[in-house]
Amino acid sequence: MAGKKERLFVKGNEAIAMGALAAGCKCFFGYPITPQNDIPEFMSKAMVDAGGEFVQAESEVAAANMLLGAGACGIRAMTSSSSPGMSLKQEAISYMAGSEIPAVIVNMNRGGPGLGDIGPSQGDYFQSTRGGGHGDYRLLVLAPSSAQEAYDMTYDAFDLAFASRNPVLILGDAIIGQMKEPITPREPKQVDPEEGADWRLIGAPNSREHRIIKSLFLMDGELAGQNRKLQAKYDAWKKMVDFETFEVKDAELVVVAYGSIGRIAKNAVRALRAKGKKVGLFRPKTLYPFPEKALEKLAKEGKRFLTIEHNLGQMVEDVRLSVRKYGDSDLFCVYPGNMPSPDDFEAPILRALGRK
């Protein structure tokens, strides 16, 4: 698809779809909802051209369950939605986590609760990082702050999903999805046809036992065993934490923000640095696993924190837990319906900086 140094001018939503295509995604199951419609629209053609399958499902419930079925067959598959649709997908996501089915799920977060609005929001942080559906599970959660990162994270997400046999969630928002900017595409992946060969469903030849992919474990001790296995998997993810730091070295105050808000906050930090203010930025790229050790280290060095989020305060709980031995975090929350600019963040950052 892409030549060597090719640059494309695309929306974040399109970047996600292109990243999935280049990663070898072969099935896409969607349902219309703003602000992610560019993804299914792109995939409705791209999947067919790639010899794959596109289904506009009857609901997000069905789309997520189609994903479950395709994933159980060891095929690279994906669904995308936005907040109200994500609520509907949660049962299937819980089943996929419980039965260890790899899949990639995209949430272009919009304002809530309820029907909310169609603008950007980070109101689904808890839902994304705490599992979201019922039961004791986690997703690997990646939060892009640009179209390029949206592309790259989606491109990598399929490998991560298959390596850990777990759903991976890309958490963007209306800003990331709708913003148009240049991206550099990567080489299309050659997916190993034997991917998942030791567990996927493909019909049981007489030479092997039949396989059962399930999340029901009724026998004494069975579920405990399964959940211990899941816990070990989630623990092993900790080495995959990823984050960006900017001007934190001599910073007295570190702004913690992710996704689109992280990008806006970076510009605010840059502007304040130009005015001689000792502020920095810490932007988690993985929301689960959360970069708690890195934040703890900064807290130990005596830095103070301001969490900025596009919600009433959700990630701040993780920041506070990370730094609790040495300090705390202030919070600046942006309400839905607002598109903050870097200027909007300068005053709260200065207030937090001055509040010794």
Next chain:
Amino acid sequence: MTKAQQAAPVAGEELVFSRPASMVDRATHYCPGCHHGIAHRMVAELIDELGLKERTIAVSSIGCSVFLYNYIDVDAVEAPHGRAPAVATGVKRARPDKFVFTYQGDGDLASIGMAEIMHAANRGERMSVIFVNNTVYGMTGGQMAPTTLIGQKTTTCPGGRCKDTEGSPIRMSEIIAQLGGVAFCARGSLDSVKNIRQAKKYMRQAFEVQTKGQGFGFVELLAGCPTNWRVSAIAANKRITDEMIPYFPLGVYKDIEADGTCGSLIQGGE
């Protein structure tokens, strides 16, 4: 032991009946008189007869028959309650060369999973659906189902189902037959040997429309649940004959090979 084993005939004796090769040798968890075991066996026999074992992927649903995968020796995935047709859509789209079937109860298919069954059928997904209608939610203790007959007592309609408050029992085969993607749709019953034989023929057709790539295959099986009906196994069979069949008429509702239209007249009354 999970692999099916054929009993070796004793010298001088002829083996006339044995467990299907695709049936796992293990004790059943089903209650005495339950018809799921018969329906399971029919599925296994057909998988053997049509030579589908090595390319079948089963989708089990939530209900007493979630454990289908413990009894049928094929690859299987467990779907959330009602979602088996969506899961099977994903399976079939991912692996179009496989034989894919769902096995669902009436609570699963005709209540919580109504949207998924309708749309999978309408899209004409190349899959086969075995729908076991026992007029109750068996696994959760015999609550009212969408197919519970008028006047039938269950744990959540202890005074008997009332049309004015709970609506009429849903006739799924009649509904499914209307949808464009359906290649075969029929209702059989498990109350007698004669009906079981006929039902198996329907199941074969529902499997074959998939293997021939013609469309969606659907078979409803009227089945007994003596435990939750609070009757003996024999009385359960009689109840199917006397009460269920008049309301849920047996027969072929759609067969594109025969005439391409919906078949039997809907009789029986409310």
